[in-house]
Amino acid sequence: MSHAGLTRALKAWSTDPAELARVSVDRSGTVPDGLPDLVVFARDVDDVRRTVSYAAARGVPVVPRGAGSGVAGGAVAGAGAIVLDLSGLDRIAEIRPDDAIAVVEPGVVTADLDAAAAAHGLRYAPDPASAAFSTIGGNIATNAGGLRCVKYGVTRDAVLAVDAVLGDGTLVRTGRRTVKGVTGYDLTGLLVGSEGTLGVIVGATLRLSPLPAATATAGAFFATAEDAVAAVTALQRRGLRPSTAELLDRATLVAIDQAQGGDLHTRGQVFLLLQTDGHGAEAELAEAERVLRPLATSVETTTDPVVADRLVATRRAALPAVERHGRVLIEDIAVPRSQIAGTVAAVERIAASTGVRIFVFAHVGDGNLHPIVLAGSAPPEQVDLAVAAVFEHALSVGGTLTGEHGVGTLKRPWLAAELGDPVLDLHRRIKAVFDPAGILNPGKAI
Amino acid sequence: MSHAGLTRALKAWSTDPAELARVSVDRSGTVPDGLPDLVVFARDVDDVRRTVSYAAARGVPVVPRGAGSGVAGGAVAGAGAIVLDLSGLDRIAEIRPDDAIAVVEPGVVTADLDAAAAAHGLRYAPDPASAAFSTIGGNIATNAGGLRCVKYGVTRDAVLAVDAVLGDGTLVRTGRRTVKGVTGYDLTGLLVGSEGTLGVIVGATLRLSPLPAATATAGAFFATAEDAVAAVTALQRRGLRPSTAELLDRATLVAIDQAQGGDLHTRGQVFLLLQTDGHGAEAELAEAERVLRPLATSVETTTDPVVADRLVATRRAALPAVERHGRVLIEDIAVPRSQIAGTVAAVERIAASTGVRIFVFAHVGDGNLHPIVLAGSAPPEQVDLAVAAVFEHALSVGGTLTGEHGVGTLKRPWLAAELGDPVLDLHRRIKAVFDPAGILNPGKAI
16 A cells, blocks of 8 residues: 555655565564555654554554664564554664653664763663664553662653653653653553553653662572572561672573573572672672572672673573574563472473473562573474463463563463453453554554 | 422432531642532442433532542542542451452551451551542542552552443442452552542452561761661662561751750751561661661660650651641652652752741652642742742752642643653553543543
8 A cells, every 4th residue: 555645745655576575573572464555754743643643544554663673573563554663763862860750662672871961960760671672662662671670660660751652643641750640540651561551651751760879690500490589588587679680591501501502501500690789789698698508509799890790691691592593482471489499390381291301490589480492493383382381381370471571462362361361351441442543553562 | 500300319418508518629729710619428339320420411510538638639529529438438348368468448447447457467558648548549549659568569569350330320330359360451550649530439349468477667967868868778788678668857956846845956967767577678778777877977776665665656747747837738759769858958949049948858768759838938939939939949850849749730731741742642542541521530640
């Protein structure tokens, strides 16, 4: 379909098949059902409003897109869609150090905001693994998490206000510049994590936090996941608040060693990376160490940034090391804290019984596990079976399908199992309020 | 109107005028336009569903009610309404220490939950001043704040899941038992703070946190509010995270001295109560003291619980001391951090120019100010003028009408000024999704 009526009024757009192919996919591996009609490179909010209004009048699907770094299929665009690329709206409009807020456009890369805040002694706390290339708009759309969330909260906790273009082209501003505020419904929270289905995020007011005065780091090995989880639970129960608590399972340690020629997997079955920060970082880590020692096979602590970087690098090496073995499905379940160890064991059983290779990383401090499924390690039906079993386990222990990546297209078949029909029905009716024509990222999230 | 068709099926209810009068008001001073028809004392969720379904079929307003401790008029019930009293649903169903969650009914008194959690070394962090008598359901309805929010977040941050009866009697469960989770829209967040207009909260899963290992306390006096606010801002910018940061202005100090025969008002113009907690509490307070010293006229620090209690008691004495002078309107604006000192000054100017006595307490760490307006201190039209001027000032500096108390009936006239018409229209359409018959707490919040 030609969209000359729209493109006439735009500053930048393309129908070049190579460009369309590039913007039709994200990092989920989901293959779209054909090329979209058009990609609009938004240069200002008017471009967004114009595109959405045009599409609403004609019932054309609009797929908003930041960096395309999503892993759940939320930005995948198929035949007949208009891709609305917001990566060009990348201005940091304001940083107000005294208010500890930033006002940004959606295409700002997360790490760039963090760096800009650092110039004022501040930081943007949410740190998804994709921070170096994902955008604030995409982080908001998925309510992205990250390593520091265990202490500093997820994206939702950092978003004070959003500007959004609704499905009829209306521009609304929700929220405020204050830390607290209860006037009206929490529409900001509703838009965060709505994966582009309720509105297109065109601006945001974000909370910044001070750079920590100090950071202390520990790396520990354990004989079992139970021991590692018991250690984390014990230190949390003592009121210690790690800023990072990451677990890698044995399969992941083996993969890292294969990639780097190291001996991690000989030192324990499970690796735990722990960090504390703030004025009491060192004292807090010393207290944490007292909790870890009796449960761990080895513990290394440091305040030396070089040693700390080496320990953190182990965690960072995990996904690339696994990806060397082929295409991966990055799952993202979260479970109550008491169910973490049992869930790691369940994933191992599922891997063994289906013959599918699965690696587990976990933001263990908040019960968010990433079972990384090696797609080519078994026949597709076995892989499907394994993924289904992982989801089923998570739901059976009171967990959720997705802790921080979003539902996208990949997890939609499981949505009703988690939410139940009455709640899913509420979702559809809320969607109709924000997007009466049903054009905003249809077929995603809900 | 007789509601025999409903009461036949109920376990407990009353049409006694004295009972109806009692349940028709809250602590806002708002006078209802007559007695409600009926009060239903819910004994289980079925009573709630039955009442709401009955009312929906007949277009009868339902006013949900906990302890009636609201200060914005959210629980005021007028002629023709059914009051749905949830205070009898007061069971703590579960406390799971390893998961750090509690599952409760809405009528549980906030302090009772906190006490029950303490038996497991945990606490319920949100601590509204009303905690000794307000209920969790009411706290959720208003997204209540409190003194500890500056470090531990507001009610919304502690609510993982809610059970709610929607306006057609449907029971839904939103959220989950996990700390993180992004499946579907954030309906939990939407219900929190909706002041009974979207659903009746009949259950909640709440996040608990460890009791702090230690607490350290400082009381400081300053020559000006500017100095006190500058001190708090400076320590926050250094990454110090006070668990309490409360400011009392000179008028309040005078009122406390009048009540208690003390000399607080001779020691400075402004009092700041500061607490730090956790493993590094003492070190953190020492660091804070270094920031306070050059700006304060005096600083007293302590880790002695008795001395700390005396300092905290000063803050606690504020409202009772002011209330000795007559009926008060408790305002609740919040402003960006850089605007706090200017707002205290603006309130003083407004008091002087209108002849209305206004006292200011502030949760200064998060910019939430309570200008306490002495209703009888000037003619009603002057009081209205003063309140209007306070709201106008808050909005003009990027602030909000209400930081933690809710809109209720009292702040509704100002709603459009803060939210704008397109956003207010969204509110009405969302309300229609949850409550098609428009019977849930009509005339409140939105």
